[in-house]
């Protein structure tokens with residue numbers, strides 16, 4: 001591909017990503033992966049260059065751009081090397097027309113920037129959400145130990161007992177240690193949260209929003225497979241990834257339960273009032289993971305945020321039904337918005353008299369409302385909110 005053809009390809013990919021964000025469709029990384037799957041002839045240099053162009057444009061444009069071309073013109077406005085490629089050459093973008101729209105730059109749409117600020121984030125904290133995230137790994141304590149494991153590259157030891165950090169883009173999936181289940185890719189924040197959960201060996205633990213099992217596997221490793229772990233989710237595709245991942249990791253997951261949204265207790269009724277602990281890693285905007293999915297801010301609007309808050313309350317209410325008297329619930333979101341964090345706790349306590357919030361001990365982060373918050377700027381983790389709740 002010529003450099004100009006890469007710019008044109010980036011424009012077309014951005015058009016798809018913008019449409020998908022508006023329609024709450026597939027995320028950018030999946031769209032890019034599908035694009036290259038259909039173009040196997042594209043070399044690794046082209047792939048890297050195209051990806052970089054697309055993500056530069058996404059990071060640069062806070063509000064949803066009117067088009068992929070407008071987004072790339074915004075990049076061109078800051079980078080002469082890109083601007084000169086709008087030259088009308090074969091397969092390249094047409095020259096810029098007089099008065100042609102250029103996408104607005106900024107960290108986030110106005111309403112969202114205001115909501116972030118109202119959630120206690122300053123300019124530096126918000127800017128850090130747009131930086132490239134490093135690659136964190138959790139050494140799987142069921143099969144290995146960080147102190148003794150030799151990997152192709154030396155990682156930086158992290159605050160989590162089995163955490164190691166590598167530069168962004170390190171191809172750990174190609175390592176033998178990954179294929180053999182000795183390491184998992186997992187952000188430091190997730191690792192610290194699992195370490196802080198008030199659980200012990202012998203407990204019955206429901207991971208109510210288990211997804212592909214990131215935290216489920218970390219829990220099984222922390223408890224050395226000596227707990228009864230039930231992984232549930234409404235997403236068949238995500239939950240389907242759990243069994244092969246657990247097998248690779250040697251992690252014992254006792255039950256995997258696919259839930260019908262709105263009728264979750266039909267599948268979980270047998271566990272009602274029995275769990276020692278329910279982990280609610282709730283669906284959210286993912287504002288804490290914008291370093292990895294910066295187009296997430298194009299997906300969010302006040303209506304979507306309100307829908308997510310309802311869902312968060314709903315899964316918390318389910319957890320309250322599942323836990324035994326005196327048992328506990330942890331509420332986690334990978335968001336920095338109070339609406340998806342601190343605000344959910346008083347709302348829960350108002351609906352569930354007798355319950356109380358309980359502090360969790362994390363080595364990084366700071367208190368936010370009745371819970372705790374981690375953020376990229378201060379802690380070098382993805383952004384998370386976590387709070388403990390204790391049943392009467």
Ligand SMILES: C[S@@+](CC[C@H](N)C(=O)[O-])C[C@H]1O[C@@H](n2cnc3c(N)ncnc32)[C@H](O)[C@@H]1O
Pocket residue numbers: 208209210211212213214215216232233234235238259261262264281282283284311315334
């Ligand atoms: C933040 S993700 C979970 C990530 C996962 N725990 C991990 O560590 O990799 C939230 C999950 O909640 C699930 N979800 C959405 N609605 C739900 C519901 N009503 N009951 C249970 N899970 C739900 C989504 O399918 C999604 O997988």
